[in-house]
Structure formats: C-alpha cells, structure tokens
Amino acid sequence: MSFGSKLLTRRGIALLQFSSVGKTPCGGFRTFTTSKANVCGLNISRNYSSTSTVDVELTSVRYKDHVQRGNFAALQPDDVSFFREKLGKHRVITDQSDLDGYNVDWLRIVRGSGKIVLKPKTTEEISIILKYCNDRNLAVCPQAGNTSLVGGSVPVYDEVILSTSLMDAVINFDEWSGVLVCEPGCILEKLNDYLLDRDFIMPLDLGAKGSCQIGGNVSTNAGGLRLLRYGSLHSTVLGCEVVLADGTVLDLMSTMKKDNTGYDLKHLFIGAEGTLGIVTKLAIQCPAKPNAINLALLGMDGFDKVLTTFKRAKRDLGEILSSCEYIDTASMECVTGNLNLKLPISQSQFYMVIETSGSLGEHDEEKLNNFLEDIMEEKIVSDGTIASGSTQIKDIWALRERIAEALLKDGYCYKYDLSIPLTVFDELVQDMRTQLGIGAKRVCGYGHLGDSNIHLNITSETFDKSVHNKIEPFVYEWVAKHNGSISAEHGVGFKKRDYLHYSKPNEAIGIMRDIKKLLDPKGILNPYKVLPSNFSPKI
Amino acid sequence: MSFGSKLLTRRGIALLQFSSVGKTPCGGFRTFTTSKANVCGLNISRNYSSTSTVDVELTSVRYKDHVQRGNFAALQPDDVSFFREKLGKHRVITDQSDLDGYNVDWLRIVRGSGKIVLKPKTTEEISIILKYCNDRNLAVCPQAGNTSLVGGSVPVYDEVILSTSLMDAVINFDEWSGVLVCEPGCILEKLNDYLLDRDFIMPLDLGAKGSCQIGGNVSTNAGGLRLLRYGSLHSTVLGCEVVLADGTVLDLMSTMKKDNTGYDLKHLFIGAEGTLGIVTKLAIQCPAKPNAINLALLGMDGFDKVLTTFKRAKRDLGEILSSCEYIDTASMECVTGNLNLKLPISQSQFYMVIETSGSLGEHDEEKLNNFLEDIMEEKIVSDGTIASGSTQIKDIWALRERIAEALLKDGYCYKYDLSIPLTVFDELVQDMRTQLGIGAKRVCGYGHLGDSNIHLNITSETFDKSVHNKIEPFVYEWVAKHNGSISAEHGVGFKKRDYLHYSKPNEAIGIMRDIKKLLDPKGILNPYKVLPSNFSPKI
Structure with missing residues (x-):
C-alpha cells in the first residue's frame, strides 16, 4: 500500500505518488553471511588467511608514538602447557595461521600479535584462566564477536586472547x-x-x-x-x-x-x-514481538522542517515510533550515486526514515498515515513514501544502512560517531565543510536523530594527513563546546582513549582510574583500552 | 463507557455489567496536601511540632544493640559560625523546635538528634559545606523530601542535616x-x-x-x-x-x-x-504526554489466570500497557472492609488493575476492549469493569493505592517490599500464612505484577515479637531461595542494611565497601545507611 493511496482514502486527495523502489544489487539490508559482516551499515569482507592479514600494519608499529607495551610477562611454554591441561588442546590455539583472524579488527586498521587464543566453556574455566594470568602478570584481551570499530577487541601487543565464542548457551x-x-x-x-x-x-x-x-x-x-x-x-x-x-x-x-x-x-x-x-x-x-512494522521515507527542504517532523512524530506516533533516522542530501547522493540505489522520492535537502512497530497493524497504519497527511498538508514534508512489503522495506533501509559502504567508494573515509544536540546536526556538517574547504571530497552527516547520534563522515581520494589535521581536534572541540559525546555508541577502545577528556572531566577520568585499580590492580584486563594512555597500572 | 457496553458493540453480547463506583470518603487518589503525604499509597499525617515528635523513640535508643555512633566530631559553636558565615543565618537552622521535623521519618519509627540543618542554594555551597565537614570529620545526612520508608533520610545520631529543598530550579x-x-x-x-x-x-x-x-x-x-x-x-x-x-x-x-x-x-x-x-x-x-488513559479492574479465580491475563495483556496491549497491578483477595477485603470502599465487580480470588496510556484514545480503547472481550470469552477473567471518567478512575486506583492505609487499621503492620518471580506471588503469601498460622490477623499480597514487585503485608492487633520472629528471617530466606530482592523499590536505608546479604553475595558487598572507601574515605556521607553495620570507615 502506498502513502498516496492511503491519503486518498482519508481526505480524498492524493498528495504523493509512490514510486516503486528499485531492487538493490546485493540485497545488503540487515542480512549477514559468515564471510561478510555489516557493522553499523558497513559491509566489510573478513579474511582470516594469513596472506591478507599481514597487509595490516601492526598496531605496535603504526601507533608507536602513542603506546608502549606494559610491563607484562611474555607467554612461556609452561603457560601454554597449563592452559592445555585445563582446557584441552583443541581449545588452546597457538598456530600462527589460526591466530591471525583474532589479531586483526574488522576495519583492518589495528593488528596485535597475540600468541595464544583460549576458548573456555564455563565461568569456572575463565576464573582459572584469569587467576593464572593475574598471578603470572600476563595481559588478557577478551574477545567476543570482534566487530569493534575502535580497536577494542584485538590485542595491541601480545595479550592472551580470551574468546567467549564457545560460551553460547x-x-x-x-x-x-x-x-x-x-x-x-x-x-x-x-x-x-x-x-x-x-x-x-x-x-x-x-x-x-x-x-x-x-x-x-x-x-x-x-x-x-x-x-x-x-x-x-x-x-x-x-x-x-x-x-x-x-x-x-x-x-x-x-x-x-x-x-x-x-x-x-x-x-x-x-x-x-x-x-x-x-x-x-x-x-x-526482552520486549514482546511487535505484530506490525511500518516504514516511511520522507524528504524535506530546510533543517527546521526536520526538527518539526521529529517533534510531530514523537507526539503523533508516540508509543509506536521505533526508529527516527536522518540522512542529509550529501549522504543520500553518495549512497544513490556510488551504489546505484534508486531514490523513490524526489530529491530534497534532507531525508528521514521513520519506522513504527506496534501490536496492531491497522492502528499503526492509521496513525502513520494521519501523521504524514498532516505534515504534508502543512508543507513540512516535501515528498515521501510508505514502504509496502518486505522488499520495499529493505530497499528503503538500504538507503540508510549502506551509506557507510558507499562512502568507502569515495576513497578514504574519516569517520566520527558523535552525540550532539539534534538541533545542531546540520550546523556541524556545515561548519566542517567550511573548515575543510576544497580539501574534502565529501562532508556528510546521517544517523539516529531520535537518539541525538550523528555519524559525521568526510571523504578524500586517499588518506591525507593535512585533511586529518584540519578535522582533529576541530571536531572534538566542536563536540565538547556543544556538551556532546565524542563516542556515542562505538565506545572508546584503543583508538579514542586519548580523546576522552573532550567528553569527560579530569575528576571523572580520575575516578575511572581508581575503579580500574580497585578491580584490576595489575591492569591485566584489556590494557591500552578505554583509559587514557598516561594511565600507569601498578605492576 | 462501560466494559459491558463496549463488548456489546463488537460481538453483540453483554458479558459484563458495569457498576457505578462509590465515591471514596477522603478522595485520596494521588492527591497530596502539605499536611498529608501518600507514600506508596500510605497516607500519613506529618507533624513537625515538637510535642508529637518526641513521642518517637530515638533511633540510638530503639536500635541500641544494632548500631553505635561512629568516631565523628560533634558540632561546635565555631562550626555553626562557619556555616552562618557561608549561608547566612536564615539558611542555618539550629532551633530545636525547627529541627524536629528533619529528625523524624514519615513512618515515625526512626528519630535522629541532628543539631543543625543547612539549606544550601548552589552546588558551590554544597561543595564548601562538604569540604568543611570532611576536614572537620563531621558526619552529614543529606535530606530531600524525607519520604524514605527505610529510615534513609534522617540522621541516626547527630549528623549535620543537609537539605536540598532550596535547590528547586x-x-x-x-x-x-x-x-x-x-x-x-x-x-x-x-x-x-x-x-x-x-x-x-x-x-x-x-x-x-x-x-x-x-x-x-x-x-x-x-x-x-x-x-x-x-x-x-x-x-x-x-x-x-x-x-x-x-x-x-x-x-x-x-x-x-x-x-x-x-x-x-x-x-x-x-x-x-x-x-x-x-x-x-x-x-x-522525559516522555511525551500520552493523550489517553484507560483503566480496567478485573477479577479472576485461580492464580494461573492472573498469569495468563498478564501475558495476554503484554501481547495484546503491547506498547500501550502502562500499569499492571495485582491485588489478592485478602488485600481487597481489607481495603473494602476497613475503608468502606465499594468493589465495583463481583468478588474473586484475585484482582488486577490494568492501565493503558497512548497517543490516540480510540485506538487504545479498541485494543483494551478486544483484549478484555477475548479473555472474558475464554473464561480467564470472571468479572471486570472499565473506568469511565476521572472519578471512576480515581475510585479504582483507590482500591489499589489505599491498601496500605487500610492495613494500618488492623493494628500493627509488618511490611515487606520484595522482588520475586511473578509466578510465585501467591505461593509466598500462602507459605507465609502457613508459617504464621493463627498468629497473624491477616497475610496479604499486592503490588506491581508487571515489575515482579510484591508488597507482602502481615497484620496483628499490636506489635508481637513472636510474630515478627516467625516472619524474619523466614521471609528473607524465602526471597533469597527464589533469587529475589529483599528491597525492590524502597532501598536499604538504615533499616535493611543488615539484611543485604540475602540479596547480595559477599563479593558484591565487598566491592560496595571498596567503592564507599574510595569516594568517601572518612565515611562522613549518610553513615549507618546502605552498607552493613560491620563496615568500619577509615577514620
């Protein structure tokens, strides 16, 4: 059912025409195969073979000016024997080719040189491992699905990798x-x-x-x-x-x-x-499964209209509003241009993807249609469509979720996951564009408007140190000035730990350190992560 | 509009008759005056006059076997001068008659002997006060609205009372x-x-x-x-x-x-x-204001039907379900009998109050009516009514909210605010009834079914030590055996600190102590509260 046809039934006027959405070439919407993972909408091939892994520079080399190995013990044959005795030989991985995949992150930017992967199956085994590592002063890198975008889930040096993958009951x-x-x-x-x-x-x-x-x-x-x-x-x-x-x-x-x-x-x-x-x-x-999901793509000219639409959506859709996503025109041009995706509505300055989910489909549709009719009539929205059926839903979501993938086709992408007041989403993008001038190929913003979380992205043909230096610390200062967060949802990991002070005052970082010392006095757990690099564990 | 008339419109059969709800004598529903406060549904007169306050035994006397004063300094004239200099004399209270209200809790069970109340207006003033008290080793009792039910908001001895009441912008x-x-x-x-x-x-x-x-x-x-x-x-x-x-x-x-x-x-x-x-x-x-609120009172015979109703409410009302309250027949008999409230449906073994709130009233009503019609037809619910208008809504809420007040009319009330799996709500009440035999006047359970939070109440003519000893530690052991919480929403305060181990393992209590020592090394902040009494602050 189309947006237009629904409107027709209520007030007898067709305000919109629904255009059939083109099928996307790779059907990437929320799908997943073992060889590809979609991380925040970023499809990245993962390759565990050693030939490709060594292409990634070691973290200890790439970041040599920013980190130095803690005074931890190095793995000895006796340690390996201990772990084999406790876990059995099949759950202790030491073969280099098998280790590679555990040492490299999804984005292939950081690489550790962990010599061993342990795969415990029980809490008791983890307890035995950690007690042993703590006594021996061996650093440990816990690893779950290894999908971190901030280098949090792979070793920086030779930490023991503790994988939770076999604890899946x-x-x-x-x-x-x-x-x-x-x-x-x-x-x-x-x-x-x-x-x-x-x-x-x-x-x-x-x-x-x-x-x-x-x-x-x-x-x-x-x-x-x-x-x-x-x-x-x-x-x-x-x-x-x-x-x-x-x-x-x-x-x-x-x-x-x-x-x-x-x-x-x-x-x-x-x-x-x-x-x-x-x-x-x-x-x-866990919440009850919603019986109905509806999705609309809207276009609007003027950022003030984005804000008004959001406010009205919160009021009129209330309890059924489940997503409220934002895409600026530069982001939309990128995803449609670089990936040949079809935009099912006319071009606008800004776009929003609004999802509802609820317990009764006909009620949700009525609320959504009334909401859309009102904001159309009031000229808040210039064009829009409601997805009908799973293919159209996937196609509209692809316009939002595949932006990150499309950006990589520009060449190099500088990525920032930020919380800022939603009222200044576009101001940040404009200010960054002014700051960079012709140095950048593309400056765009998209993200979770409903959560005040913008993904700011800048592209250039290749990595350009001068562009990078114009972005940082400018972007962090901008965010700090607006009382935002320099990491909205991706965490701190290895990559952002030295920028923490832009979002946390010294007193808070001090208490973080104290709590770290309290719970992990030797600092063996995931060292070089989260806390700023001037942290000295007591060892 | 009544439950019955709605059902009639959908399937042509009247399953229920709505009875007009009698007006309650004191209209206590979620109302509040300066002289009365409704704490968890318990209307208690508050009296700041010194004559009535001294009727309450001092905590240091009543609990003399359970607590002893920490090695804190006693307030000196120089301290009073310092505070007067920083806050001005009108925001430093030292007159005994003015102090009394700040020293006694709502339930009039605990009473401190604080000699001074400070009323800062800014963060800076609080910072100055605490720095001074910390340097001087003066203990501090922070106090907000003083509505604690666990003795958390009044001094145990002579702590400096720091009231936040003037910081109300x-x-x-x-x-x-x-x-x-x-x-x-x-x-x-x-x-x-x-x-x-x-x-x-x-x-x-x-x-x-x-x-x-x-x-x-x-x-x-x-x-x-x-x-x-x-x-x-x-x-x-x-x-x-x-x-x-x-x-x-x-x-x-x-x-x-x-x-x-x-x-x-x-x-x-x-x-x-x-x-x-x-x-x-x-x-x-803060969430958007819901446009519509609906309320139903249901009766069912058999606790299995309570559970089924809850599950169906979650599924069919989904996003609009905003309260799901439980009242057993002993609780209902108490509130109707002791307060002469009228029960608008026929007597049942169990009752539920279900509230919906949403953005579109007609949708909510339709969902609620369909849900009720279904569970009625399936004989899950034996009787029920939908409130129409604010008076009926108040009257139905009164049946739930005034139970605590009604219980007090039995004589003495032993009160427990517990989290347990909702499947064993009635089992707890039955087990307690068996445990107490004829020793108790009434054993009943009511509370927030949707949050697994039951208020277990036992009454006797007057306080009876033998009854109390049969209840405790039986009730705490019962809760611990079911992995519940001995304080669902009321907190620990002064009264429950020595029962903490029923819900927290030693390792967790140890870390709590470490964090307390980290952030408050001298233990000046709200001493004798939350942490078990064997806690020794470093002083």
Whole structure:
C-alpha cells in the first residue's frame, strides 16, 4: 500500500505518488553471511588467511608514538602447557595461521600479535584462566564477536586472547517475565531468532547482529536501531555474572526488574569494554514481538522542517515510533550515486526514515498515515513514501544502512560517531565543510536523530594527513563546546582513549582510574583500552 | 463507557455489567496536601511540632544493640559560625523546635538528634559545606523530601542535616529532545506539572510525588507507577552533577542519550542513597504526554489466570500497557472492609488493575476492549469493569493505592517490599500464612505484577515479637531461595542494611565497601545507611 493511496482514502486527495523502489544489487539490508559482516551499515569482507592479514600494519608499529607495551610477562611454554591441561588442546590455539583472524579488527586498521587464543566453556574455566594470568602478570584481551570499530577487541601487543565464542548457551527464558538468561558468546541474531519463536525479541538490533556476541554488546554498551524504543542496555540488562581480574566470580545475576539493595554494580561492567572484568552470564529483559512494522521515507527542504517532523512524530506516533533516522542530501547522493540505489522520492535537502512497530497493524497504519497527511498538508514534508512489503522495506533501509559502504567508494573515509544536540546536526556538517574547504571530497552527516547520534563522515581520494589535521581536534572541540559525546555508541577502545577528556572531566577520568585499580590492580584486563594512555597500572 | 457496553458493540453480547463506583470518603487518589503525604499509597499525617515528635523513640535508643555512633566530631559553636558565615543565618537552622521535623521519618519509627540543618542554594555551597565537614570529620545526612520508608533520610545520631529543598530550579527544558535539566530539590509533582504544560511528563510517578524531591528519587532509584512503561531511573537519567565527600564537584552532566566514553559513573550515584555523594544537578529524559488513559479492574479465580491475563495483556496491549497491578483477595477485603470502599465487580480470588496510556484514545480503547472481550470469552477473567471518567478512575486506583492505609487499621503492620518471580506471588503469601498460622490477623499480597514487585503485608492487633520472629528471617530466606530482592523499590536505608546479604553475595558487598572507601574515605556521607553495620570507615 502506498502513502498516496492511503491519503486518498482519508481526505480524498492524493498528495504523493509512490514510486516503486528499485531492487538493490546485493540485497545488503540487515542480512549477514559468515564471510561478510555489516557493522553499523558497513559491509566489510573478513579474511582470516594469513596472506591478507599481514597487509595490516601492526598496531605496535603504526601507533608507536602513542603506546608502549606494559610491563607484562611474555607467554612461556609452561603457560601454554597449563592452559592445555585445563582446557584441552583443541581449545588452546597457538598456530600462527589460526591466530591471525583474532589479531586483526574488522576495519583492518589495528593488528596485535597475540600468541595464544583460549576458548573456555564455563565461568569456572575463565576464573582459572584469569587467576593464572593475574598471578603470572600476563595481559588478557577478551574477545567476543570482534566487530569493534575502535580497536577494542584485538590485542595491541601480545595479550592472551580470551574468546567467549564457545560460551553460547541459552540458559533459561521465562515466558512470563520475558527475561532471558544466557551466556556471553551467544550471537545476537541467534538470540533474536530464539525469542521470535516465543513471540519476543531482543531489545537491541545492530547491523553486525550476525556475528556480534551479546557479551560484547553488553561490554561495549552497544546502541543500535531499537534504542529509541527499548532504551539502552543499562535499562534492559537486569543482571550479570562477571569474572574479575584475579579470578573472583562476582554474581550480580538478578533476574528482577527492581532491586534496590545497594550500589548497582552491574552498570560498571556495561560499557567497560572488558577492562574491569569478563561478563560470563547475563539476564536481559526482552520486549514482546511487535505484530506490525511500518516504514516511511520522507524528504524535506530546510533543517527546521526536520526538527518539526521529529517533534510531530514523537507526539503523533508516540508509543509506536521505533526508529527516527536522518540522512542529509550529501549522504543520500553518495549512497544513490556510488551504489546505484534508486531514490523513490524526489530529491530534497534532507531525508528521514521513520519506522513504527506496534501490536496492531491497522492502528499503526492509521496513525502513520494521519501523521504524514498532516505534515504534508502543512508543507513540512516535501515528498515521501510508505514502504509496502518486505522488499520495499529493505530497499528503503538500504538507503540508510549502506551509506557507510558507499562512502568507502569515495576513497578514504574519516569517520566520527558523535552525540550532539539534534538541533545542531546540520550546523556541524556545515561548519566542517567550511573548515575543510576544497580539501574534502565529501562532508556528510546521517544517523539516529531520535537518539541525538550523528555519524559525521568526510571523504578524500586517499588518506591525507593535512585533511586529518584540519578535522582533529576541530571536531572534538566542536563536540565538547556543544556538551556532546565524542563516542556515542562505538565506545572508546584503543583508538579514542586519548580523546576522552573532550567528553569527560579530569575528576571523572580520575575516578575511572581508581575503579580500574580497585578491580584490576595489575591492569591485566584489556590494557591500552578505554583509559587514557598516561594511565600507569601498578605492576 | 462501560466494559459491558463496549463488548456489546463488537460481538453483540453483554458479558459484563458495569457498576457505578462509590465515591471514596477522603478522595485520596494521588492527591497530596502539605499536611498529608501518600507514600506508596500510605497516607500519613506529618507533624513537625515538637510535642508529637518526641513521642518517637530515638533511633540510638530503639536500635541500641544494632548500631553505635561512629568516631565523628560533634558540632561546635565555631562550626555553626562557619556555616552562618557561608549561608547566612536564615539558611542555618539550629532551633530545636525547627529541627524536629528533619529528625523524624514519615513512618515515625526512626528519630535522629541532628543539631543543625543547612539549606544550601548552589552546588558551590554544597561543595564548601562538604569540604568543611570532611576536614572537620563531621558526619552529614543529606535530606530531600524525607519520604524514605527505610529510615534513609534522617540522621541516626547527630549528623549535620543537609537539605536540598532550596535547590528547586528548572534549569532548562529542551522541547526537541525532551531532556529536562533541573536541581535536586524540585518536587516531583511540580516537575510533572511543568512538563505537562509542554506536552511532556516525568518518567516516574509516585504516591509521594507531592513532597518527594527529584534528587531523592534519583538517589534512592525510586520505582513507582510508570516504571513498567518508561523504565527505571538508570535508563531515564542521562546525566548528573555530584558533590563528593571532600567537596569535589563531579560533572557527569551529559544531556545525551548515548555516551560511550568510558565507565558510566552516574549509575553509582543512582540508588546510593547519598552515601557516595550528593546529587546537585540532573538531566532526565522525559516522555511525551500520552493523550489517553484507560483503566480496567478485573477479577479472576485461580492464580494461573492472573498469569495468563498478564501475558495476554503484554501481547495484546503491547506498547500501550502502562500499569499492571495485582491485588489478592485478602488485600481487597481489607481495603473494602476497613475503608468502606465499594468493589465495583463481583468478588474473586484475585484482582488486577490494568492501565493503558497512548497517543490516540480510540485506538487504545479498541485494543483494551478486544483484549478484555477475548479473555472474558475464554473464561480467564470472571468479572471486570472499565473506568469511565476521572472519578471512576480515581475510585479504582483507590482500591489499589489505599491498601496500605487500610492495613494500618488492623493494628500493627509488618511490611515487606520484595522482588520475586511473578509466578510465585501467591505461593509466598500462602507459605507465609502457613508459617504464621493463627498468629497473624491477616497475610496479604499486592503490588506491581508487571515489575515482579510484591508488597507482602502481615497484620496483628499490636506489635508481637513472636510474630515478627516467625516472619524474619523466614521471609528473607524465602526471597533469597527464589533469587529475589529483599528491597525492590524502597532501598536499604538504615533499616535493611543488615539484611543485604540475602540479596547480595559477599563479593558484591565487598566491592560496595571498596567503592564507599574510595569516594568517601572518612565515611562522613549518610553513615549507618546502605552498607552493613560491620563496615568500619577509615577514620
């Protein structure tokens, strides 16, 4: 059913014409294969073969001026023997060709030289491993799905890689309360499929869902497409079990929504990126499966109209609004031009993708149509379409989700994941364009308008140090001036740790350090990550 | 419009008859006057006069076997002079008759002997006060609306009372993002009124809203009536400013929904009950005002039918379900019998109050009617009514909210606010009844079914030590066995600190202590609260 035809039924006038959306060449919408992962809409081939992996410069070389190896022990044959004795030889990987995939990140920008991968199956095994590493002063890099965009999930030097991939059991699902209890290695998409069979869904959804693991999602406080509706993991994670650096098992496994018995320690581990402990079990509050999903693509001329549309959507769609995405014209030109995707509405200065999901389809459609009719009549929106059927839904989502992939075709892409007030989304892009002048090929902004989260992207033919120096620290200063966050949903990892002060005052960084020292006195857990590089672990 | 008449229109059969609800004598529904506060549905007269206050036994006497004064300094004339110099004499209260109200809790069970009340107006003043108290080793009891049910907001001995009541300004409201920035002393109800004028609401609602302050709500992680829909304060508080024990101002004032720049420290202070710092500023994500609210009262025979109704409500009402409350027959008999309230449906073994709120009234009504028709036809519900108009809505809510008040008319009431799996709500009540035999006058359960939060109440003619000893630790062991929480939404405060181990393992209590020592090394902030009594502050 088209936007236009719906409007016709209500007020007898056809305000819009729906154009059939062209089929996209690779059908990349929220699909996933084992060889490709869509990370925040970025399709990247992953190759575990050693020939291609060594193409990626070692982090210790590329970032030699910014990091130096901590005073940790180096792996010895006795260590390997210990791990083999505890885990069995098949769950201890030391063969170089097998190690390569665990040492390189998705974006192929950072590469460690970890000599061993351990694959525990139980909390007790993780406890034994960490106690041993802590006693031996061996650094450890926890790794879940390895889809980090900030270099958080691979070693910087030779850290022991602790993979949670074999801890992938659903332990319990309570159909009365909707609370799922599971292990950290469960793949997000598989959990969602498991829940769909029981008329529930996961409260989060990411492009990388086909390979990312829930333990990694929680450890990085992953955001994604459902945050607007169901909130962050700080709200949906009810409990967790964590193994601390010294092997202590910390049981915070409440399955209750309400628990006011003292400091809620689980929040420390949500978003700590494995630097304070390793999450070994989780309880998550899951929402009921919505019966109906509707999607609209809208175009508007003037950023003020974007804001008005958002405000009206919140008011008129209320409880059924589940996504509110923003695409500026430079982003749309990129995705349609570089990937030959068809724009089903006329060209505009700005675009929005609005999704509703609810328990009764006909109600949702009526709300959406009334909302659209009103903003059309009031000339807030210049053109729009409602997707009908899964193909059109996929095609419209592709215009949003494949922007990152399209940008890479420009050459090199400088990427920034920022929280800023939504009222200044376009101002940031304009200011950056002015700042860069002709130095940049393209400056564009898109992202989660409903969550005040913009993805600012700049492209040039190849990496250009002078362009880079014009962007940074300009962009971070701009964000700080607007009280934003220099990492909205991607985390800090290795790459952003030295920019932390743009979003956190010294007092907060000081307390972060104190808590790190408290829970991991030797600093063995995911070193060189999250905390600024001037952090000196007590060793 | 009645439940029955609606059903008639859809399938031509009248399943129910709506009975007009009798007007309640005191109209206590979510109303509040300065002389009465409704705390979790409990109307308690508050009297600041010294004659009545001294009737309450001093905590130091009543609990003399459970607590002893820490090695803090006693207030000296020089201290009073210092505070007067910094705040002016009108914001430093030392007159005994004026002090009394600040020393006694709402329930009139605990009473401190604080010699001074300070009323700062700015963060800087709080910083000066705390730095001074920390240097002088003077203990401090932060106090917001003083509506704690666990003795958290009054001194145990002679702590300096730091009242936030004069810090009650709304600093900013962003109508685009719905983010409210305010001071901690803002009264919850006033904030909600402020937001209603702008088509938004507060994400929490409590019986005590007329006097409780938002800083206290956040410090105690208050739950309340909207938690089912909008989540806990861990999800809606975006940022806060906190003054630490040594006067350090910790700026965690993000107004962004997404901020993944390191450990999210604000969560430490949400629910810390003022033991880690004093919240001086807040940013809160506020939802849009719902346009329509509907309310139904249902009766069912058999606890299995309560569970089925809840599950079906989640599925069929989905996004508009905003409250799902549970009342067992013993609770209903109490509120109707002791307060002469009229039950508008036939007697049942169990009752549920289901509220919907949404953006389009006619849609909500249709969903609610279809849901009710289905569960009626399937004999899940034996009787029910939909409230029409504000009077009927108030009258139905009164049946739920005035239970606590009704229980007090039995004589003495032993009160427990527990999280347990909702499937065992009735089992707990039955087990307690068996445990107590004829010793108890009444054993009943009611509460927030949708949040797995039951209020277990037992009454006897007067306080009976043998009854009490049969209840405790039986109830805590029962809750622990079911992995529940011994304090769902009321917090720990002074009264529950020594029961913490029923819901928290030793490792977690140990880390709580470490964090307390880290942020408040001398232990001056709200001593004798939250942490178990064997905690020894370093002084």
